[in-house]
Amino acid sequence: xxxxxxxxxxxxxxxxxxxxxxxxxxxxxxxxxxxxxxxxxxxxxxxxxxxxxxxxxxxxxxxxxxxxxxxxxxxxxxxxxxxxxxxxxxxxxxxxxxxxxxxxxxxxxxxxxxxxxxxxxxxxxxxxxxxxxxxxxxxxxxxxxxxxxxxxxxxxx
Numbered sequence: 687x688x689x690x691x692x693x694x695x696x697x698x699x700x701x702x703x704x705x706x707x708x709x710x711x712x713x714x715x716x717x718x719x720x721x722x723x724x725x726x727x728x729x730x731x732x733x734x735x736x737x738x739x740x741x742x743x744x745x746x747x748x749x750x751x752x753x754x755x756x757x758x759x760x761x762x763x764x765x766x767x768x769x770x771x772x773x774x775x776x777x778x779x780x781x782x783x784x785x786x787x788x789x790x791x792x793x794x795x796x797x798x799x800x801x802x803x804x805x806x807x808x809x810x811x812x813x814x815x816x817x818x819x820x821x822x823x824x825x826x827x828x829x830x831x832x833x834x835x836x837x838x839x840x841x842x843x
Contacts, residue, residue: 691763697808698761699742702754706732706746709756717741761794761806770807771795 691697703709713719713734719741722733732744747754764770767785775781778800785795792810799805 693763693765695763696760697763698806700759700761700806701734701742701744701756702747702751702759703744703756704747705756706730706744709744713744757804759796759804759806761808764807764809767793767795767807767809771797774799774807 701709701713710721710732714721717736720735721744722735724731724733726745728750729746729748734741734744747756771779771781771784774797779797781795781797782804783794783796783806785793787793788811790811792808794806794808796804796806
């Protein structure tokens with residue numbers, strides 16, 4: 687993702703293309719983007735990078751995705767993907783993806799607004815938290831350690 691986006695603002699752009707190799711070549715020459723390929727289920731997802739920053743993503747349109755032209759898709763940050771896509775549907779949008787998880791990344795949804803334009807919404811995954819043992823477990827461990835007596839030391843002669 688780009689610099690920490692605010693809810694309701696654009697946060698990512700993604701190219702869905704019929705020819706990923708040609709698109710990579712074109713955008714690398716045009717903008718100087720570097721590419722980082724990540725294996726993804728049935729294909730590869732390419733992160734477009736400008737220096738240390740992620741500039742967007744690129745993905746090959748696979749036959750199982752159906753017939754569609756190459757296109758750019760913009761993502762808007764939301765607090766709740768499911769609520770946003772549901773509300774878009776209530777307002778007349780045609781929801782294509784009501785909400786789908788990207789493990790370790792977040793959740794996204796895609797809809798087509800009443801004018802025919804497509805837009806995606808994105809909700810980042812919560813930061814990973816360190817698991818803490820419950821308080822009771824700490825007391826039990828502490829008591830168990832207290833009951834274990836250190837062996838007596840004997841002096842060597």
